[in-house]
Amino acid sequence: MIQLKNVREEFDDLVAVQDLTLSIPAGEIYGLIGPNGAGKTTMIRMTCGLLDPTQGEVRVADVDVLREPERARQFIGYLSDFFSVYDDLKVWEYLDYFAHAYKMPESDIPGRVTEVIAQSGLETKRDSLIRGLSRGMKQRLGIARAIIHRPKLLVLDEPASGLDPKARIELRNQLRSLRDDGATILISSHILTELDRFCTSLGIMEKGRLVRSGLLQDVVSAGSKSRAIRVHWLGDGGAGLQSVLSAFAAVSELKLNTTDGEFHFSGSYDELSQVLASSVVSGVRILSFTEAKQTVEEMYMKLSSHEVM
Amino acid sequence: MSLLFWNNPEFVRHRRAELRTTRAITFAAIVLVICVLVWLGCWIERATEMAAMHRQSQQFGKPNGASLAQMDEESPAKVWAAFYSVLMYSQLAVLTFWSLLCCAQSVSGERERKTWDFQRATRLNPPELLLGKLLGEPVLAYFIVACCLPVTLIAAVLGHQYWRSVLCAYLLILLGAVFIGLAGLWMSSLFESRSRGVGLIGTFTLYLLFGFAGKIAEGSHFPGLAAFSPLNGLGSMLDDDGQGYVATIFGSPVSWLRTSALLYVSFGSWFVVMLLRTLKEDFDQIRPLSRWQSVGCAAFLNVTFYALFSPGLKDYSMSARQFATLMVFINGIILFAMGLATVTSYERLKVWWRTRSQKRLSLFAEDGPPWPWLALSGAVAYLLLVWGLFTWKNVLGFDRQTLESGLVQFLAVSIYVTRDVLFIQWSRLTHMRAPVLKGFLYVSLYYVIAMVLSAVFAVHSNSSGQTVLSLLTPAGVLENEVTGFHYHAVVFVGMVTQLAAIVLLLIAIAAKVRHSAVLSAATPD
Numbered sequence: 033m034i035q036l037k038n039v040r041e042e043f044d045d046l047v048a049v050q051d052l053t054l055s056i057p058a059g060e061i062y063g064l065i066g067p068n069g070a071g072k073t074t075m076i077r078m079t080c081g082l083l084d085p086t087q088g089e090v091r092v093a094d095v096d097v098l099r100e101p102e103r104a105r106q107f108i109g110y111l112s113d114f115f116s117v118y119d120d121l122k123v124w125e126y127l128d129y130f131a132h133a134y135k136m137p138e139s140d141i142p143g144r145v146t147e148v149i150a151q152s153g154l155e156t157k158r159d160s161l162i163r164g165l166s167r168g169m170k171q172r173l174g175i176a177r178a179i180i181h182r183p184k185l186l187v188l189d190e191p192a193s194g195l196d197p198k199a200r201i202e203l204r205n206q207l208r209s210l211r212d213d214g215a216t217i218l219i220s221s222h223i224l225t226e227l228d229r230f231c232t233s234l235g236i237m238e239k240g241r242l243v244r245s246g247l248l249q250d251v252v253s254a255g256s257k258s259r260a261i262r263v264h265w266l267g268d269g270g271a272g273l274q275s276v277l278s279a280f281a282a283v284s285e286l287k288l289n290t291t292d293g294e295f296h297f298s299g300s301y302d303e304l305s306q307v308l309a310s311s312v313v314s315g316v317r318i319l320s321f322t323e324a325k326q327t328v329e330e331m332y333m334k335l336s337s338h339e340v341m
Numbered sequence: 342m343s344l345l346f347w348n349n350p351e352f353v354r355h356r357r358a359e360l361r362t363t364r365a366i367t368f369a370a371i372v373l374v375i376c377v378l379v380w381l382g383c384w385i386e387r388a389t390e391m392a393a394m395h396r397q398s399q400q401f402g403k404p405n406g407a408s409l410a411q412m413d414e415e416s417p418a419k420v421w422a423a424f425y426s427v428l429m430y431s432q433l434a435v436l437t438f439w440s441l442l443c444c445a446q447s448v449s450g451e452r453e454r455k456t457w458d459f460q461r462a463t464r465l466n467p468p469e470l471l472l473g474k475l476l477g478e479p480v481l482a483y484f485i486v487a488c489c490l491p492v493t494l495i496a497a498v499l500g501h502q503y504w505r506s507v508l509c510a511y512l513l514i515l516l517g518a519v520f521i522g523l524a525g526l527w528m529s530s531l532f533e534s535r536s537r538g539v540g541l542i543g544t545f546t547l548y549l550l551f552g553f554a555g556k557i558a559e560g561s562h563f564p565g566l567a568a569f570s571p572l573n574g575l576g577s578m579l580d581d582d583g584q585g586y587v588a589t590i591f592g593s594p595v596s597w598l599r600t601s602a603l604l605y606v607s608f609g610s611w612f613v614v615m616l617l618r619t620l621k622e623d624f625d626q627i628r629p630l631s632r633w634q635s636v637g638c639a640a641f642l643n644v645t646f647y648a649l650f651s652p653g654l655k656d657y658s659m660s661a662r663q664f665a666t667l668m669v670f671i672n673g674i675i676l677f678a679m680g681l682a683t684v685t686s687y688e689r690l691k692v693w694w695r696t697r698s699q700k701r702l703s704l705f706a707e708d709g710p711p712w713p714w715l716a717l718s719g720a721v722a723y724l725l726l727v728w729g730l731f732t733w734k735n736v737l738g739f740d741r742q743t744l745e746s747g748l749v750q751f752l753a754v755s756i757y758v759t760r761d762v763l764f765i766q767w768s769r770l771t772h773m774r775a776p777v778l779k780g781f782l783y784v785s786l787y788y789v790i791a792m793v794l795s796a797v798f799a800v801h802s803n804s805s806g807q808t809v810l811s812l813l814t815p816a817g818v819l820e821n822e823v824t825g826f827h828y829h830a831v832v833f834v835g836m837v838t839q840l841a842a843i844v845l846l847l848i849a850i851a852a853k854v855r856h857s858a859v860l861s862a863a864t865p866d
Contacts, residue, residue: 043625044687044770045857080462083623086692101621102464110462116454120358132350133463177459 033058033216039088048074050240063227064220066237072220076189080110109178113190119163134181152176168199188219228328252331258298260324269316276314351473359481372488383423422500426579428493432486436518439482444525445544447478449532467620517571520605523612565649568600589651632714635679639718647729652736661737669750672722680762683711694854719755742824753818756839763846770853
């Protein structure tokens with residue numbers, strides 16, 4: 033759906049995006065994370081055709097965004113972090129305006145406006161002036177605007193910025209529903225837990241470069257050299273477990289309490305199964321022995337040096 | 342692109358927001374009330390005038406009964422004619438002021454509200470956006486004019502106005518509103534939200550210029566420039582006394598209406614060209630004209646000045662030499678403005694530097710340094726001077742010495758302008774905030790210092806003051822007494838000095854760009 037080839041953006045003597053190459057297949061929910069100034073917004077704006085790259089090629093749905101911007105725009109829905117809406121319009125008028133601006137067929141527009149209003153839960157506000165809506169409702173209206181023309185790609189730049197927890201939950205639910213409808217979504221966010229539950233792929237940007245990119249689980253596991261293993265046992269098996277685990281060179285950072293504990297294991301899954309077997313054989317009554325999945329947040333904190341250009 | 346503006350989404354948006362039913366009814370009612378008040382005002386004025394006439398007739402026998410009766414008979418028509426005149430001027434004022442005010446805040450306002458990117462992200466193309474904004478932003482003013490229209494037509498009929506005159510007056514008002522709206526939109530496209538205040542100041546200045554162009558151009562050698570103000574055209578249709586001076590195009594008198602229409606269409610076209618290039622661009626990537634278009638614009642301005650030139654004033658007639666000097670001076674301003682418009686951004690200049698060896702004619706590339714284009718524009722302007730002098734040869738004369746001195750003048754002015762523009766280009770590569778503005782201010786400071794130094798030296802002797810001025814500024818070359826190439830040596834010394842300054846500036850720019858381009862290309866870790 034999105035192809036960036038050697039894309040570079042320079043502002044004065046700053047290189048905001050450095051020779052970035054990225055391909056996002058259709059149907060992916062691609063999360064983009066990175067510190068402020070990493071180049072996320074610049075990359076997103078180039079993808080939407082709002083900023084011409086200094087060099088390189090940007091294609092959306094196989095259309096060159098630079099050469100055929102008007103054609104490419106029919107495939108893209110865009111929402112930025114802090115945005116405003118036309119307060120002096122009614123909700124339906126606002127959506128009707130953008131439906132026309134995206135050059136949807138005239139006959140489709142009234143039905144689509146009604147459909148999107150219902151999808152956004154704004155039915156009761158259809159004829160209200162936008163200035164009377166709450167921040168969360170305006171955000172929902174913003175997303176409704178971005179999807180009014182049924183874009184194949186939805187680009188969201190920090191969509192949860194400035195939203196209260198309730199509005200964030202609403203936003204997440206709305207995006208989930210779009211994901212279920214098969215939309216490709218490129219989303220940048222500082223709220224890493226949101227992305228954890230939501231994305232299928234992840235990219236980490238720093239200093240204008242994509243330092244990691246791929247499927248969520250691959251990126252998350254690639255960030256760690258060892259697995260965190262959590263173990264629970266019954267009765268007084270702590271000492272026995274301690275001696276069993278200490279015998280394995282791949283075990284590190286061992287922390288055992290009275291009935292549970294955690295350790296890091298740098299070996300393979302085969303070796304890990306041997307650890308479990310040895311523990312059981314030594315008489316420790318294991319209740320659970322599970323790998324503690326690393327969250328995006330933990331992985332990001334490990335990976336990122338948090339350098340800002 | 343559809344010209345059916347009423348279906349344009351941007352126009353529809355403004356119409357919906359501005360003309361909700363209750364608001365529209367309120368405005369229509371207010372307009373009607375004001376019309377009634379104005380009519381009453383006109384009637385009272387005429388009635389007072391007639392009462393005075395009657396008293397005068399009774400006391401002094403003048404005017405006599407017959408003429409008084411005729412005046413009484415004509416009185417209603419006079420009231421309606423005066424009413425018509427007030428209505429026309431009022432519609433002109435409302436429409437042009439509102440158009441300028443709304444359009445001048447349009448794009449910058451959208452940027453400030455953070456809605457502009459969403460418009461840019463739609464499939465509306467620049468012509469559609471332009472049309473929608475141009476007519477949509479001041480839609481309330483157009484509605485007010487539409488409300489006034491039936492009343493105006495009634496006043497025109499009862500005031501015995503010619504239909505052609507009414508049509509022409511409305512055409513002029515609409516053209517003026519569209520033109521000034523375009524100028525406002527153009528200004529607005531060049532201002533980011535934070536500079537909106539500066540934009541508004543510019544807007545009011547522009548409106549004052551628009552309104553009082555007639556007064557400014559009245560005493561000049563370019564009276565036709567007064568046609569930028571629609572007041573002259575409207576006045577010539579509404580008032581009997583006219584303006585006392587006329588617009589000329591290549592020496593032939595042309596009506597104010599036609600001159601205004603010509604200026605609005607031609608200058609308006611340049612605004613359209615610039616807006617179509619910039620409307621959907623990111624603010625930092627805006628460049629109003631391409632390099633070739635800038636050369637074309639400079640040539641267009643030259644041709645306009647030659648066309649609107651009027652050699653004779655009441656008590657003064659111009660010589661070819663003076664005309665050449667005047668045009669060189671004007672071209673200095675045009676070239677400087679063109680230079681400012683073609684200053685290359687840091688980013689583009691870096692890319693040009695990295696790729697210059699791969700491209701033919703790289704010096705004339707769109708993203709290259711501005712000086713080759715200034716030289717080209719200077720050459721075109723000189724050729725146009727030759728053409729202009731030839732065109733006006735019957736009035737001003739045409740001789741070799743004027744062409745020779747004109748050549749030296751053009752050369753000198755081009756050198757000084759190139760130096761100033763290169764300084765601003767260098768400023769653009771520094772970390773100064775608002776580098777172009779600051780570069781401009783530094784250049785202005787330089788000229789102030791040069792003038793003060795000249796004044797200080799002039800205390801010792803006038804000639805040494807002149808020498809300093811000729812050495813540091815192009816003032817020496819604009820002397821009218823010199824013929825041919827026989828300028829004082831200090832003028833040439835000044836030119837050579839400035840050429841050395843240009844070389845130094847080019848070295849400084851190259852060093853800056855080379856350093857940055859190498860760093861960027863290295864893609865640091």
